[in-house]
Amino acid sequence: MLSSFTIHPEKLAFTPALRLQNSMAQKTYHKIEDFQPEELLRAVGARQDRAAFVKLFAHYAPRVKSYLLKHGADDAAAEEIVQNTFVTVWEKARSFDPKKAAASTWIFTIARNKRIDALRREKFVEVNSDAPALAQAEQPADAAYADEDAVGRLAQALDDLPEEQARLLRMAFFEDKSHGAIAKETKIPLGTVKSRLRLGLEKLRHALSKETERK
Amino acid sequence: MRRDVLSLDQLLLGYAAGRLGTAESLVVAALLALNADARRAVEKFEAMGGRVIEEEDPADVCTSCLEEVLRRIAGSGPSPAPVRPSVCDDLPEPLRSLISSCAEEIELERWRHARGGARTRRLRANTERGLHVLEMPPGCAVPPHSHAGVEITLVLEGAYSDALGVHRKGDIAIVADERLVHSPTAGPEGCVCLVLTEGPLRFAAPVERIIGFIFRV
DSSP: OGGGGSSOHHHHTTOHHHHHHHHHHTTTTOOSTTOOHHHHHHHHHHHOOHHHHHHHHHHHHHHHHHHHHHTTOOHHHHHHHHHHHHHHHHHHGGGOOTTTOOHHHHHHHHHHHHHHHHHSSSOOOOOOTTOHHHHHHHHHHHTTTOSTTHHHHHHHHHHHSOHHHHHHHHHHHHSOOOHHHHHHHHTOOHHHHHHHHHHHHHHHHHHHHHHHHHO | OOSOHHHHHHHHHHHHHTOOOHHHHHHHHHHHHHOHHHHHHHHHHHHHHHHHHHHSOOOOOOHHHHHHHHHHHTTOOOOOOOOOOOSOTTSOTTHHHHHHHTTTTOEEEEEEEOGGGOEEEEEEOSSSSEEEEEEEOTTOBOOSEEESSOEEEEEEEEEEEETTEEEETTOEEEEOOTTOOBOOEEEEEEEEEEEEESSOEEESSHHHHHHGGGSOO
């Protein structure tokens, strides 16, 4: 049942009863009942809404900083990357498309790129959505995907991952841990770690394609 | 995209998590521009990143941090994308645009001619690995060889076939088995590939071993 409540923040905004359940379903980090990051980001993009921007900053800056600290930034470097991240959030907000990504995901990708630019001396090559080749490929191939439910279904797919797989995936993903290190830490045999990671990745990869086939 | 999905997933996951260096992220960025399936997979992995950000314990952010951001964005609206001059007009898209966007990090060497009308061009990035563009005319074949380490090949134009099957534009082939001997052969339209290698090619025939350096891929 909960699945139907976690999906459409913008639609649910018209139904106060549902919205309450929505915020409850989204765990405790959304204590402010009407925190609608996608709406806020759209307001920043559409009319350079500073109040909306400050709300986004208040929610995400501390979390982005926490992510950066875990990846080896010291306090000063983390704050600088947070600043660079949010300056880019402001500048690029117009390109945010809530049909393609949740606000948290969009902000994550910016923070990730700033982290790499700052902490490593290497350039992280980004896909430029203005690239001619991408623009061409975009239209027919992604038509089925760019529907309003896609982001919500993806959130659901993440929720549906068995806890163990989700935990291992996160460790491999965000803590730069090798399979061996994960096996040691979790006391799960190496072969099992590998196969569970593989299953987790496959589940995610197929999460939306199944939906598309059904249509 | 058919073979070795595990390794491809790991490559895409590495991209989403921000673990890849310049050369690897260039290959993945080019793949994403050409291949909608890969793009969707990365979007899923990035959504996991968004989830993790949402669940992080908030760290203390100094109050001057927001003030500084507000000062920096004062008076600035969304900025138009910078237009960069293209530095490599004889490379196919999306590679041309991608390299133009990071011209400081990737140095383009000149084309070198290889056997059978093929030519290669090294992209020097900050990595130990070899990164080359390989252009093969129709029917051209690289002599049978195996690899020390993993080889990742992205087809940018045309198609080639080898022991693993036919690889078309937008396909990526990951050869992680050092015992696999293959002889990539361009299809009737010829083929342009972006090839990332960890170690040197090991040619199967003694003669090729001697002159193999010609195919410096």
